[in-house]
Amino acid sequence: xxxxxxxxxxxxxxxxxxxxxxxxxxxxxxxxxxxxxxxxxxxxxxxxxxxxxxxxxxxxxxxxxxxxxxxxxxxxxxxxxxxxxxxxxxxxxxxxxxxxxxxxxxxxxxxxxxxxxxxxxxxxxxxxxxxxxxxxxxxxxxxxxxxxxxxxxxxxxxxxxxxxxxxxxxxxxxxxxxxxxxxxxxxxxxxxxxxxxxxxxxxxxxxxxxxxxxxxxxxxxxxxxxxxxxxxxxxxxxxxxxxxxxxxxxxxxxxxxxxxxxxxxxxxxxxxxxxxxxxxxxxxxxxxxxxxxxxxxxxxxxxxxxxxxxxxxxxxxxxxxxxxxxxxxxxxxxxxxxxxxxxxxxxxxxxxxxxxxxxxxxxxxxxxxxxxxxxxxxxxxxxxx
Numbered sequence: 001x002x003x004x005x006x007x008x009x010x011x012x013x014x015x016x017x018x019x020x021x022x023x024x025x026x027x028x029x030x031x032x033x034x035x036x037x038x039x040x041x042x043x044x045x046x047x048x049x050x051x052x053x054x055x056x057x058x059x060x061x062x063x064x065x066x067x068x069x070x071x072x073x074x075x076x077x078x079x080x081x082x083x084x085x086x087x088x089x090x091x092x093x094x095x096x097x098x099x100x101x102x103x104x105x106x107x108x109x110x111x112x113x114x115x116x117x118x119x120x121x122x123x124x125x126x127x128x129x130x131x132x133x134x135x136x137x138x139x140x141x142x143x144x145x146x147x148x149x150x151x152x153x154x155x156x157x158x159x160x161x162x163x164x165x166x167x168x169x170x171x172x173x174x175x176x177x178x179x180x181x182x183x184x185x186x187x188x189x190x191x192x193x194x195x196x197x198x199x200x201x202x203x204x205x206x207x208x209x210x211x212x213x214x215x216x217x218x219x220x221x222x223x224x225x226x227x228x229x230x231x232x233x234x235x236x237x238x239x240x241x242x243x244x245x246x247x248x249x250x251x252x253x254x255x256x257x258x259x260x261x262x263x264x265x266x267x268x269x270x271x272x273x274x275x276x277x278x279x280x281x282x283x284x285x286x287x288x289x290x291x292x293x294x295x296x297x298x299x300x301x302x303x304x305x306x307x308x309x310x311x312x313x314x315x316x317x318x319x320x321x322x323x324x325x326x327x328x329x330x331x332x333x334x335x336x337x338x339x340x341x342x343x344x345x346x347x348x349x350x351x352x353x354x355x356x357x358x359x360x361x362x363x364x365x366x367x368x369x370x371x372x373x374x375x376x377x378x379x380x381x382x383x384x385x
Contacts, residue, residue: 001029001032001096001097001099001100002029002030002100003028003029003100003101004025004027004028004029004030005025005028006025006026006027006028010103011103013103014103014104017181017183018104018131018183019131019183019184020183021183022145022169022170022180022181022182022183022186023180023181024170024172024174024178024179024180024181025178025179025180025181026178027177027178028135028177028178028179029100029135029177029179030177031177032135032136032137032176032177033137034137034138034197034199035087035091035093035094035096035097035114035137035199036087036091036093036114038116038195038197041082041084041114041116041197042069042072042082042116044084044087044090044091045067045068045069045082045084046067046068046069046070047067047068048068049278049280050067050068050084050085050086050090050277051067051084051085051086051277052066052067052068052069052082052083052084052085053065053066053067053082053083053159054067054069054072054075054080054081054082054083055080055081055083055121055122055123055124055160056075056079056080056081056121057079061157062124062156062157062160062162063157064157064158064159064160066159069082075118076118077118077119078118078119078120078121079118079119079120079121080117080118080121081115081116081117081118081121081122081123081192082115082116082117083113083114083115083123084113084114085111085113085277086111086112086113086275086276086277086307087111087112087113087114087199088111088112088306088307089111089275089277089278089279089280089306089307090280090306090307091306092303092306094112094199094306095306095350097112097135097199097201098112098201099350101133101201104203105311106309106310106311107272107273107309107311108131108203108204108205109201109202109203109204109309110130110202110203110204110276111202111276111277111307112199112200112201112202113199113200113202114197114198114199114200115197115198115199115200116195116196116197117139117141117192117195117196117197117198118192118195119192119193119194119195120191120192121191121192122189122190122191122192123160123190124156124160124162124189125144125162125163125164125165125166125187125188125189126153126160126161126162126163126187126188126189127151127153127161127163127185127186127187127188128182128184128188128202129184129185129205130184130202130203130204130205131181131182131183131184131202131203132181132182132200132201132202132203133179133180133181133200133201134174134179134180134181134182134190134198134199134200135177135178135179135198135199135200135201136174136175136176136177136178136179136180136196136198137176137196137197137198137199138176138195138196138197139176139192139193139194139195139196139197140173140174140175140192140193140194140196141173141174141190141191141192141193141196141198142171142172142173142174142190142191142192142193143170143171143172143173143174143180143188143189143190144166144168144170144171144188144189144190145168145169145170145171145180145182145186145187145188146166146167146168146169146186146187146188147166147167147169147186148185148186149166151163151164151166151187152164163187166187173193174198184205206271211268211271214267214271215267218266218267218270218271219258219263224258224263225258225263227254227257227258229250229251229254231247231250261315262316265313265315265316265321266328269311269313269321269322269323269328270323270326270327270328271326272309272311272323273309273310273311273323273324273325273326273327274309274325274326275307275308275309275325275326277307279305279306279307279308279325279377280305280306280307280377281305281376281377281378282376282377285375285376286374286375286376286377287375288371288374288375289371290364290367290368290371292371293367293370293371293374294361294367296381297352297353297354297357297361298354300381300382300383301351301352301353301354301381301382302351302352302357302370302374302379302380302381302382303350303351303352303379303380303381303382304349304350304351304352304378304379305377305378305379305380308324308325308378309323309324309325309326310322310323310324310325310346310347311323311347312343312344312347317339317340317343317344318339318340319339320332320339320343321343322343322346322347324373324378325378329369331343331365331366331369332365338359338360338363338366341359341360342360342366345357351382352379357370
């Protein structure tokens with residue numbers, strides 16, 4: 001699968017459109033094929049661990065229901081939509097789609113969402129607070145996109161936040177392989193013209209409120225930032241009730257001083273690698289030994305579990321620090337020479353072959369750590385046909 005930005009380079013796209021304005025990319029994917037069939041999607045929506053919902057109208061009122069679902073017959077053949085979140089957690093083929101957008105780092109990724117809709121189906125006019133590439137699969141869907149503005153939102157249903165009618169700046173019919181890119185804040189409404197599937201690659205951001213709240217929890221949990229304000233150079237005050245400008249600055253500096261690179265990276269590394277949906281992890285240790293890993297690699301590549309989040313920071317990667325699934329790991333200090341290359345390979349690559357790992361396979365500590373992660377289900381051996 002290869003992405004064609006209609007002659008633009010990824011750099012040009014980021015400079016001209018990313019978080020700036022919507023864009024229709026005609027035939028962004030030539031000969032696009034659905035990543036799964038509607039029947040396979042319905043099967044996923046039967047599972048308790050898979051986040052799914054369906055949206056439809058009943059007596060001209062919007063309705064939304066959450067899975068798992070056992071049947072769809074009662075919905076008829078028109079005017080309903082089935083949605084499955086985190087397709088990349090469950091369908092390995094979704095990785096091929098994600099790789100096409102890797103000019104945006106994975107820490108910004110939310111998930112791949114798949115939607116199946118019957119004619120007339122949609123979720124109503126709404127505004128998203130994230131960037132999304134809506135990739136049209138089989139079928140056709142009409143999209144209307146409005147401009148930024150003070151659009152009034154309202155609850156069409158407890159689970160559906162809609163926006164008032166808007167004047168479209170884009171009114172387009174997407175065909176298989178077409179892509180609609182939407183930055184945050186643009187109202188949009190998609191209505192299916194014939195049975196169709198679409199695959200949305202979404203990129204999340206967290207609000208400052210959410211991150212500050214989570215940071216406070218992190219500080220409390222780790223018992224950090226216990227330093228008290230010191231003011232040995234205090235000047236005489238004539239007003240006992242005042243917080244003067246000097247004291248205000250002292251308070252601000254105390255708060256800012258807690259937000260050093262080490263604290264922010266440790267917190268955000270854990271925060272950003274937490275999966276919002278359940279991962280397909282084993283219930284107990286898989287029992288691989290180090291020798292099993294090195295021998296099996298000769299036959300099969302290691303593949304990163306779908307939906308697993310891994311990242312490193314430029315400032316600390318040489319020190320052996322990386323983050324996986326909400327945890328911080330620090331590789332042993334005596335293997336520092338290999339740390340950066342090993343971590344970069346793990347986090348930047350979805351599939352690890354014996355050739356990729358060959359520079360590290362003689363390093364017992366590194367292979368032991370890799371074995372621990374394989375036993376946790378973070379990487380698995382892919383069957384080779």
